[in-house]
Amino acid sequence: MISMLIFALMDLSPGDAAERLAGESATPAQIEAVRAELGLDGSLPTRYLDWVGGVLRGDFGTSLGTNQQVTDMLVTRLPVTLSLLAVSMVVAIGVGLLAGLLAALNPGRWPDRLVTLLSSVLLAAPPFWIGLLLVLVFALNMGVLPAVGYVRFSEDPGEWLRHLLLPAIAMAGIPAAEMARQLRGSLLDVMATDYMLATRAKGLGAFSVIGKHGLRNASIPVVTVLGVRISQAVGSTVVVEQVFNIHGIGSLAVRSVLQGDIPVLLGITLLTTVMVVVVNLLVDLSYPILSPKMRAAA
Template identity: 40%
Template sequence: MLRFAISRLVSLGLSLIVASLVIFAVIEGVPGDPAAFMLGLNADPAAVAALREELGLGGSLPARYLDWIGGMLRGDFGISYTYRVPVADLVAARLWVSLPLAAYALALSTAIAFPVGLIAAARRGTAVDAGIMGATQLGIAVPNFWFAMLLVLVFAIQLRLFSAGGFPGWDEGIWINVKALTLPAVALALPQASILARVMRSSVLETLGQDYIRTARAKGLTRRQAVFRHALRNAMIPVLTIIGLQFSFLLAGAIIIENVFFLPGLGRLIFQGITQRDLVVVESVVMLLVFAVITVNFLVDLAYAAVDPRLRRRR
């Protein structure tokens, strides 16, 4: 297990290095001068040059890359062109919105998908299975922003059970913030739960067709016992992959939902940074999200090894 974890850590480090090079090259290759954009079309060239120097845009690309990476390792993500505050402060403030939202949505999608996928697999070929597969197909097809607006119309405007948007802040209390994140989390969880339920059903059905399951049934185990004692653990391997990818998507891909509900999260920060050409914010936040995605995949690999002992023994 230790050798497996070390090999995955080495892979994680190499992936981060490659990702940082790609992100820096893409961001720096964007045409246009951020300093000239900030000062306007009719800005004085001397003022533009002074601002470039202040923002650290005058050095060579390798030196700027090393400064950027070294700063991130120290927790210094630079100064935002637009807000004139440290990017780390912007990220910290918005991470406490995006991270709970992603965790909330993932918990909802997992809580829905696991029993639904197991029921569909256990009732294969019945009307229950057909109804569940139809519902999951609808959940995948419905755009989450449209579903979010329906949630606002029903639960915020008509029933007045939840707020239509905004985030009070954690200093206002946990319950009021959980209520503020409930509708966005449900809107994000619907398509993810549909995907995860279909994967869960397919994985369980594939596992139930294996020889060792037939042997277990021949020894007298009921179908329920065979599923929960033998099939479920092996069926979890592809499901863990989807869960890891879903958390990464929910953390980084909630831009539209955050704008629908006026949530000050990381997705909205990236959107604002792109529209304002705040390259320091964009490259730092994207690198942080890439680190989160790679770290989640690393944890999923460790979960693989915990579920399947064959991976721990493989060289």
């Protein structure tokens, strides 16, 4: 269903790829020849079935701008974007968990108010703005981290991490803030339940009460929010990769839009859709693992 919608929307996009590739001085006959060569002269259902048939064989078509195989372009760029997403989510989960725990353990006190204030600021700040501030402070003024570029993990793991830290932190701001707020509220609700009061009355330590019982029962809304934020982070890579000059799926999408490269855009859109579906599936599968009630019901 999504692939049909994507293909139909791309077909309705303004501009004619055949005219653009044929050149401004091309005659109508030459334009028609280019259109026939690209397979754009067929009906919409025919072109869709041809495209889907190629996708099922692992062939996303040929780029109109570079004449490269779209599959090869995606395979080259995907590890870069996945690396950025992975590091940003590790940062978001680490910061979000620590901030949420700090706020939940100190309700109404200055740590709680500080976490609430900072999370509100981060939720209002777009990733590209945070990225520009990070570049200004840590790359230009302090010179401790690189401002642009990407190094493959296989070449130098240390440089790989150094080049990803700033863009990952820029992308992690909103997920971390949302996680902190959700964890604080959910953990406070769980800590007020009768069974949690009973565990504390038995003399169990704070680490056991919170770590073994509190976090697992408070994690369902947090994991749900994390799944949504990961899906949104896939879209954030389009802007963040431009800011830090990282050649991943996001920067490829921007270039394809500017060039009107429909086959590449179709491949990127379908690929990111699959990524979002997989993330949501993993979130759903994690519920019985985290919640004893759901596991018992299953």
